[in-house]
Each structure stands twice: as C-alpha cells, then as structure tokens.
Amino acid sequence: MALWDLAGKAYNIPVYQMLGGKFRDKIRCYADTTESDDPKIYGDRLKKRKEQGFTWLKMDLGIDLMKDVPGTITAPAGVSIGGGANIQHMFTGIELTPKGIETMTNFVATVREYVGYEVPLCADHFGHIGVNSCIRLGRALEKYNMAWLEDMIPWTYPDLLKEIKQSINIPLCTGEDIYLKENFIKLAEEHAVDILHPDLATSGGILETKKIGDAIQAYGVPMAMHFAGSPVSCMANVHCAAATENFLALENHSVDVPWWSDLVEGVEKPIVNHGFITVPDGPGLGVTLNDEVMKQHLLEPGYFEPTPEWDKERSHDRLWS
Secondary structure, eight states, rough: OOOHHHHHHHHHHHHHHHOOOSSSSSSEOOOEEOOSHHHHHHHHHHHHHHHOOOOSSEEEOOOGGTTSSSEEEETTOOTTTGGGGGGGGOOOOOOOHHHHHHHHHHHHHHHHHHSSSSOOEEEEOSSSSOHHHHHHHHHHHGGGGOOOOOOOOTTTTTHHHHHHHHHOOSSSEEEEEEOOOOOOOOOHHOOSSSEEOHHHHHOOOHHHHHHHHHHHHHTTTTEEEEESHHHHHHHHHHHHHTTTTTTTEESSOTTOTGGGGGEEEEEOOSSSBBTTTEOSSBBBBBBEHHHHHHHHTTTSSSSOOOOOOGGTTTOOOOOOO
C-alpha cells in the first residue's frame, strides 16, 4: 500500500489510474453493526444503518445466540459452544437441532421485518457447526432472501463448500483468510462458492487483489471486500474496488468511531457518507496522515518509533474463520 501511494504521488496520479482506470466514482459499503441477542434491538440497529444511507447490510447470526436456550444445539460433553473456536467446524461434533434452526431463522425473520427486502442482507459468524447443519440452516433461511452466507466452513475444503452451495439456494461467500490469488482462482474455477471476499491487507495487497477480482470475473464470480482497519488501508481498498469491474461492496468496521475519518487529510469527510465512499482523485491513495489526531488515539506510546518488543511475537495466524 505504501509503495503504491509513493508511486502515485511521484507520478502525480491516483492509484486507480495505475490499475487501469476506474469503473465507478463511489464505493458501496456495508457496516459492522453491534450485536444483540434480542432480534428487535438488532433489527432496529440495522434499520438505522438503512436510515444512514447504507444500501447493503450484514448481520452476525451465530449459535452463541442460543447458549442459554435448551434443546437447540447438540455437542459432545466437554465441548463448549464458544470453545470450539480453534477446532475446525467439521471436527467439533456440534450440530443444530430442529429447534435451533427454527430459533435462528425466527431471529432473521424479525430482522427482515425491520429492514425489509429492498436491500441485500448477508450473514456471518455462524459458529463451528458441521456441514449437514450448514445445509439445513441454509435451506431454512432461503425464504429470507439472504445476499450471502459467509465462511460457513473453512475455505480449505472446496468440495465441502461446493456440497453446501449445491444444496441451498442462497449465495455462499468466503475468502477473507486466503493469501494470494491462486486459491481464489481454484475456488472460482470449481464454482465452490458464489462470491469471493478477499481482505486486501492480507490477500497480497492492491495489485494482487485487483488480479483476484479480474481472475474470478472470468468464471462469473463477483468480488466483495473484507476490511477492518485505518483510513489508509480503507483508501487502498477504495482504489482497488474502483478499478475492479465485478466488485460488489466493501466492509467497514469504523462508521461509529467519531474520530476515524480525522486520522487522514485530503478526502471528503466523513469518509463513509450515506453508505458510500467517494473515490479520491488526488495522487497516490489520495490521503496524508493527520499526525496530531493519530497521536491522540495511539493504543501504545510512541509514533513511528522502533518496537523491538514485538519482534518475537506471533500473530493469531490460523488460515480459516
């Protein structure tokens, strides 16, 4: 991202132009929305997203909703519903009961009453349930016209993803954990999912993500974009999305953070305005850092100072969600 920004500033052209030009002037966003176990509260929060101007919505819909509802989940003794997070979905032994599926679909039904059917509504974070539970849940959700069901099982099992995809009439989505284009191309080639969802900050950067979008377009697969980060990374996503024809929507986790847009200068404020981001025409990414605001919101002291204490730390780098 930094090198593309420097190159654009050196040539005095925006990054999207170096990627071949733009297909759109504004980038459609959907926003992370604080969860609630009460579907009426959650539905009202998503309705307020519509009122803010968002034209694409996403909700979390996980088995954690039923942790205190008896008869909704079967699980082996000693396996907690939340404790399966580091065990791949098919190996937890956790399955939904008919009551569990009814509880989750009733939750979505209430949310749909609040937001209507005019805008796409996708769902994520189902929990580590098995393939058969994914299929039964997907079938039950069909009548609510979901835009996609995301990361139902790890992306590393394309045959199982394809089994789910072919068993339900709702688009299946994955991709935020995949690094480099080759595995995206494999999933598109095998039609294992309907939508692919790279995270530009971890998929390989601006050009690699543009290549991912172009490659999967050849198989009729659209690209949504996973994003949760700073306005600098956001603008990298915006330029890539602008230059990629089969782009759908870009995630944003910061629309409720009042100072987020102020971390940079050079673009319209707020950055996410009525559910869209205007593609900047300034050189490079089109932004510069606002040093004073950045310093006000540092999680740890020091601004661009050496951090040797992190040299031996490892990230939580598992390959699946």
